[in-house]
Amino acid sequence: MNSDLVQTFTPKNDLGESDYRYESDLINIFESVRPEVIKGLEDFKLKTTELEKQYGSLALEFAINWFNYTDKLKQDETYNKFNFRAKRLKKQLIEGLKERGFKPSNVSKIVGAASFHKRLQDALYKGRAEGINQRVKKIYEFVLNQSISSQYLLAGMTDIGIASAMNYENETKQWDPKTDTYIGKPLTVRVLEELKQKYPINEEESRGRKKNLLSTLDIVPDIQDPITIESTEIKEVTQESIARDIVSLAKQLNTSDGWKDQSLIKILKEAEGELMSISHIATLPIKELATN
Numbered sequence: 001m002n003s004d005l006v007q008t009f010t011p012k013n014d015l016g017e018s019d020y021r022y023e024s025d026l027i028n029i030f031e032s033v034r035p036e037v038i039k040g041l042e043d044f045k046l047k048t049t050e051l052e053k054q055y056g057s058l059a060l061e062f063a064i065n066w067f068n069y070t071d072k073l074k075q076d077e078t079y080n081k082f083n084f085r086a087k088r089l090k091k092q093l094i095e096g097l098k099e100r101g102f103k104p105s106n107v108s109k110i111v112g113a114a115s116f117h118k119r120l121q122d123a124l125y126k127g128r129a130e131g132i133n134q135r136v137k138k139i140y141e142f143v144l145n146q147s148i149s150s151q152y153l154l155a156g157m158t159d160i161g162i163a164s165a166m167n168y169e170n171e172t173k174q175w176d177p178k179t180d181t182y183i184g185k186p187l188t189v190r191v192l193e194e195l196k197q198k199y200p201i202n203e204e205e206s207r208g209r210k211k212n213l214l215s216t217l218d219i220v221p222d223i224q225d226p227i228t229i230e231s232t233e234i235k236e237v238t239q240e241s242i243a244r245d246i247v248s249l250a251k252q253l254n255t256s257d258g259w260k261d262q263s264l265i266k267i268l269k270e271a272e273g274e275l276m277s278i279s280h281i282a283t284l285p286i287k288e289l290a291t292n
Helices: 003-009 020-031 035-070 081-099 104-125 134-144 148-155 159-166 189-198 239-252 262-269 272-283 286-291
Strands: 174-176 181-183
Touching: 003 020, 003 035, 035 081, 035 104, 035 148, 081 104, 104 134, 104 148, 134 159, 148 159, 148 189, 159 189, 262 272
Parallel strands: none
Antiparallel strands: 174 181
16 A cells, blocks of 8 residues: 555644544555556656646746736725735735646745745845845845745745855865765755744844844855755645634734724734634634534
8 A cells, every 4th residue: 555645645633643543444445446546646646746846947937927016016006905906916826826736835835935036136126226235146046046945945034044054064064084075964955944943034024124144144156956846845734724823923913902003904904804704713612613
């Protein structure tokens, strides 16, 4: 029995881990299926993964151009009150990429990476009468040399985190007697995940309200390999993970004085119906949620 397929179809518990109480059920189901069917599902996974790797860079380029347009929309433009038009277009970009065949988790990576590209592109010329910001240029060259998965993780780091990623291979160099040289450890997605946990981005910093700390970075090689998606390293976004994010953000919101903040009210009004539904769900007894 294919362990990867079994893992895919095994129900998950509240922690997102495989619930092995269903192991006997999965065995019975899989034993009733023809081997050709199992092989077909395996081939489908391999082929779709390869296609996403092959066309991921094109989807990224498309998303960057999409953001280049939506960022130019004026707040007072017709049908764009409260920047609604740009937000609606961004939502449709996400839905469109899914409809084209990209996995939802990969779409999140592509859109996140594209947003990061746009942020860096804007920073290249921000506040400059002529020329470009050389520090930002070094960062951008480094980002272009990474996979989309890695770019997405870098987008969620502080400046210190990005600096650590850029210097990682140099800082981990050790003497290798076989090659008679110093060799650094490769910057893997696993390493970037650890750096992101250690240096999570601050929203205030991403909006340019905090001094950039990348003035002492070493220049990185100007090598730009094709950008690919490593889909096996991407976790699916679930309703549970979204709910946890909402709870975390809600606890950070200052609701005691929120009724006096008109700008806050306007923002929340954009999702009034959804927030009312969430509020209703939150009042339901846990036992009722479990049975429904």
